[in-house]
Amino acid sequence: MFNVIIRKDISLADLAHLHHKGDSVQKTPHVGNIYGNNLAIGALGIPMNLYDRTLGIKDYNFHPHRVIHAGKSETISNPELLTSHACVLQPSTLAPKWFTPGARLTEGHLASVQAAVPGEWLLYTDYLSRHAEDIIAVIETLFDHPAVxxxxxxxxxxxxxxxxxxxxxxxxxxxxxxxxxxxxxxxxTPNILNILIDGMVEAKLRGVRDVYHLSGPDMVLYINGLLPSFHALYDQARKRLGWRELPETLTFHLIPVADMRFAVLNDRRMALNALIDAWLNLEAGNRRRAIRFQGVMDQVTKKAIVQEVGASKDKDLMRVRQAVHDCPEIFYQIERPGSAFTQYDVLERGLYVHPWGVENSLEVVGRAMRLFERFHSC
Structure with missing residues (x-):
């Protein structure tokens, strides 16, 4: 059985620890202009397999045919070709060091992100090549399955x-x-096989029963609809392959990390620090306010406390509102080229990831983001 569990009760620090002790932890963003969320995860040393089977014209998240830098965007490649094949058609004015006309587009994007945020960055094509024997073996056991x-x-x-x-x-x-x-x-390779292969190959290589896959905003929306097919495919492949390392039940932990936006360019760290401080102040105030009513029976006293607590909370919320206003870059819209900073900005200005966003569970991180988004949209 190929079991999928969506997890928010885990932190990026937990996931980095799992990776460093030998567990299977990885993320598969697309190759292209890597925005803050993925740069923060890559900075922790978590393996990032950059999926290069995209078309620029349809990739509204990473815009691989473009270079995005300093809020500007330029097209340097044919957006209608598969990104793995696309070549640089003209010199880049925004990041000339990384793109030479005639060179593979993916080479520039990969080299630039490796230089900006050293870590474990790998093109998906290279991942396939590295594990080709095992991947082909899996595919050969499933070629006749109706789900493929x-x-x-x-x-x-x-x-x-x-x-x-x-x-x-x-x-x-x-x-x-x-x-x-x-x-x-x-x-x-069909997407359903890409996900299954990711889990099976990692389980075989590491001899584990659990694999951890960090997800962007899209994968969590469709993964549950594939569960019946995953179960059937995994059981058939496991039976035919005879790999002793594969457990009867492989658990695929899917961790949605899109809310972890607490990363900014280094010269903007004070604004992000102020935002997190405002959140922590609000949370501490809420705890203090919650105990103000304990043991109070007198209605007149209760009324006075209600006014006191209300004024205190309004003050804390005003501080959060101002901090949100002062740190607009975490509210980027990746479908709009130029709204988010990328590795090309980090190369010049450095990256700052707030420890609070790394150390707390993604559930807590998401709760903070919901409040920040509410104020940002006002």
Whole structure:
């Protein structure tokens, strides 16, 4: 059984600790312009496999065909080609050091983020190559399963088409799988297999029953709808492969981390510190206010306390409101190019990640963000 558990009761510090002691912890953002949330996670040393099977024209989160820097955006590559194949078409004016016309687009994005935030950054194509033998073995056990539909194909120029369902024994085997049995072209592995393979290969390599996958805003929305297929696929693959390392039940811990936005450019750290301090002050005040009524029976006294507590809370909330106003960069909208800082900004100005956002559970972090968003939208 392939069991999926959505977790918010865990912190980024917990996840970094799990990784450093040998557990499987990783995130798979897209290659491109990496924004604050992912930069913060990468800075903790958590493996970041940059998915490069995207089309710039459809990737509203990472805009790989663009360079985004200092609030500006420029197009340097063809957004209609698969990102893994796309080349730099013209010099970059925003990040000239990282992009040479004719070079692979992904090379510049990868090298720049590695320089900005040293850590474990890897292109998905390279991840496939590194584990090709095991991944191909999994695919061969599942080619005939009805839950697996091979629909997207890329040619050597990077053009993606949907020519129809591929049969493993025929067209799929003749053409090959891009990144596994064909380095230039081929069929693109379906997303359901990408997720399953991620869990199975990690479980085999590390001999674990639990794998931890950090998710962006999208994956948590569709993962539960795939559960019946995951169970069936995992059971079939486990039976046919005979890998002793695979447990009867593999638990895939899915951790939504999009709320952890408490990372800013280093010269803006004071604004972020003030925001977190305002939150902590509000929380401490709420605890003090909660005990003010204990043991009070007299109605006149209660009324006075209500007024006192109300005034105290209003003051604390006003402090939060001002701090939100002074730290607008955490409210970026990644679908709008230029609204978020990227690795190209970090290269010049450095990155600051607030320890509070790392050390507290994602549930607590999310609760703070909901309040901040409420004030930001007013």
């Amino acid at each position: 539909s091979w629909e997207r194909h890329v040619d050597a120029d990077g053009c993606v088409t949907k020519p129809g369902h591929a049969i493993f024994g025929g067209m799929l085997k003749r053409v090959g799988i891009f990144g596994l049995t064909n380095s230039q072209a081929g069929w693109l």
